[in-house]
Amino acid sequence: MASETFLRDPDPHPSTAAMLDADRSAYGFVMNLTRVWAHQPDVHRAYVALVTTAADAAGLTMRDRGVLVTALASTMGDSYCSIAWGGRLAEEAGDPAVPVAVLSGSDEGLEERDRALAAWARAVVRDPGGTTGRDVDRLRAAGLDDAQVVAATVYVAARLAFSTVNGALGARPDAGLRGSTPPEVLDAVTWGRPIEPADD
Template identity: 85%
Template sequence: MASENFVRDPEPYPAVAALLDADRAEHGFVMNLTRVWAHQPDVHRAYVTLVTSAADAAGLSMRDRGVLVTALASTMGDGYCSIAWGGRLADEAGDPAVPVAVLTGTDEGLDERERALAAWARAVARDPGGTTPEDVERLRDVGLGDAEIVAATVYVATRLAFSTVNGALGARPGAGLRDAAPPEVLDAVTWGRPIEDPAGS
């Protein structure tokens, strides 16, 4: 089914079909943001390579990534990634209260390292030119070396770019994403583009 994105669905040539099929295999539906990125499969592949390389270089666990993305997405007002990664973080933590705390900025249930990561993601998303040496020192205090701090910042910045493309081109969270997310996460996310009606995906 066609999405409500601002760009039309691309023609299903092999590279596009492969992206859509990967979504169906992983999620059981095609995400609206994938329909946007399917216009540029090579660019999408380069993005995935960069963001994965940055996460690996920073030593980020999947839970770390969930903390960073939910923190930055909520700060920039991206409802799509707030819901998607809020759900992933709930799975990693085994408790939907954890992503809700990050989404709402209380950070309850996070350890000191995770709190520092969340604070850094928010600072970069809010005003990258306003960060301070003290902000970086907080990351050192929880065990990150300078090379890891650079990589973690690349991860955050790359995720911000991804969210920017999705938002600018009208990608809305689909009904499939809504159905997969914990109700607590859905209730917490009051920003961004509205969830697509149940007829969407």
């Protein structure tokens, strides 16, 4: 299988085949990030368990998750998750202006909860040692209790690790994302690895 990563194809294994088949069933193609993580199916399962548990413990809606991921991905310069989650957030919000506002960092027109979550994700990425009690107070005002703040921070940190692995190992945004991502989101993402060429 052709791979837009720096890695060779993973060795054949039932766990690997299951990951690739799941992508084909869900998306009609194998995502480049799956080609990376298929080398370590057990590690990937542990990662998914961590982010799922953290998101649930934080009481994060899919919109919340979209805001957090697009904010952290754009801050760290990860085009892959910026595009993929920007598209998801546009669908969840019913308006591509929402992810564009998060991706651009303007937060224009966003609800206060969106703004608080986006600001927290950016702070965690940029300078986790520079956050303040006021930052946490803003999350409290947005409806998170302290236990949820911890879980939301774990979610951001785990997603940051995921993006770091994908980026370091050369995973490019999939050509298939062009058809499922609003053009406004695609135009907003001007950083990171370029989306892979469309199939002829």
